[in-house]
Amino acid sequence: MINREKAKTLLEKVISLGTADEMSVRLGGGEEGLTRFANNQITQNLAFSDRALIVEAAFGKKVGVASTNMLDEKSLKEVVERAEIFAQASEVNPEYMPPLEPQEYEKIEAHFPATANFGPEKRAEKIKEVVEPCAGQGLITSGTFASGEAFSAIATSRGLFAYHKQTSADFSITVRTADGSGASRASQTDVRRIEDLDTKALAEKARERALASRNPIELPPGDYAVVLEPEAVAELLFFLFTSFDARSADEGRSFMSDRKCGGNKLGQKIVGENIDIRSQPGHPFILGRPFFSDGLGAREIAWIEKGVAKNLSYSRYWAKEKNKRPTGRPVSLVMQGGKHTTKELIKSIPRGILVTRFWYIRFVDPNEILLTGLTRDGTFLIENGEIKSPIKNFRFNESPVRLLQNVEGITAAEKVGSSVVPAVKAHNFTFTSISSAV
Incomplete structure (x- = not known):
């Protein structure tokens, strides 16, 4: 080397x-x-x-x-x-x-x-x-x-x-x-x-x-309380931050565009108060690269604090146009964890679904960050605070924004690839159809 x-x-x-x-x-x-x-x-x-x-x-x-x-x-x-x-x-x-x-x-x-x-x-x-x-x-x-x-x-x-x-x-x-x-x-x-x-x-x-996933039962599609494990959360956060580009927001082309008042949603509450997400390239679980491909330094940046959008992603050109400091892309993401364990989140749900991870995620409506995708690698029915049975995989139609508005419980954060994220408990997660694939 x-x-x-x-x-x-x-x-x-x-x-x-x-x-x-x-x-x-x-x-x-x-x-x-x-x-x-x-x-x-x-x-x-x-x-x-x-x-x-x-x-x-x-x-x-x-x-x-x-x-x-x-x-x-x-x-x-x-x-x-x-x-x-x-x-x-x-x-x-x-x-x-x-x-x-x-x-x-x-x-x-x-x-x-x-x-x-x-x-x-x-x-x-x-x-x-x-x-x-x-x-x-x-x-x-x-x-x-x-x-x-x-x-x-x-x-x-x-x-x-x-x-x-x-x-x-x-x-x-x-x-x-x-x-x-x-x-x-x-x-x-x-x-x-x-x-x-x-x-x-x-x-x-x-x-x-x-x-545990052998012989799954079939549940009807609908809105369920969910526990999403960290890998599932990380997959949805990736799509959320595709909408944090400042130029797209300023030009009315993303979820972060303020279509009522014009401009962007900086300073507005977009998710729950229990959500904090930042870039932190030096986090010990990540140890990311200290600069982007053009030589711009990667630094710690708060994107969401207590549910409020604090920063957008500014390229060097758009930062010059708007008299802002360039940020580079939202990478090395760290979502603040909580004090619960996954078992505690499961125990608090009368009836819901445990999701290990998602795949085949695609946009349905980029302006609302509405996504569709499939569960994978173990999806389970929760009843009376316990895992009751494996279930057949679901297709979901949901937005990570709505998910983060509905979060009721958060575990400690852990490493998932180049991010650090927790598992979360949320209500009213929308599953739209069943997939029989294992």
């Missing part, structure tokens, strides 16, 4: 080869190992190594971009020449923003040698530990285990240079019963420290849910 010093030398050299008015050069890459297993045995081991150089050249407001994964001197000259030829042939971009000057970044240590060096033999040992108990019960497992390291760097003709490296490990396991009537999946991604990846706990959750 290319270290900080070599990346800086290479990027400065690329900039020196250019004749454009402005240049921005990005370099990224890394190494990753991947182990696949199916039918209770390892089926494949792969190793990847890659790097990519992207050159953006500008003559005035005419911009061209070219890329290569060859880093010899001839290839560097060629990629710069291509970017400049493309720029000269391009139309003027009135919204072009020049490259950034040097920035201050949060220091985030996200590279851990134990993760980077976690090779195929160690991955195989971990897989064996979780597959053998399942196979002993006649269950069928499949999944993946990946580990590796990556880096990203950027330099501009205005003197900016930034470099970040990180490690990551991802594990996913699906467990099915032999007759196919029960199945569940559990996973964790973007884990920086390999010791934080609890493969046994993930496999046990998938095993328990697979056995």
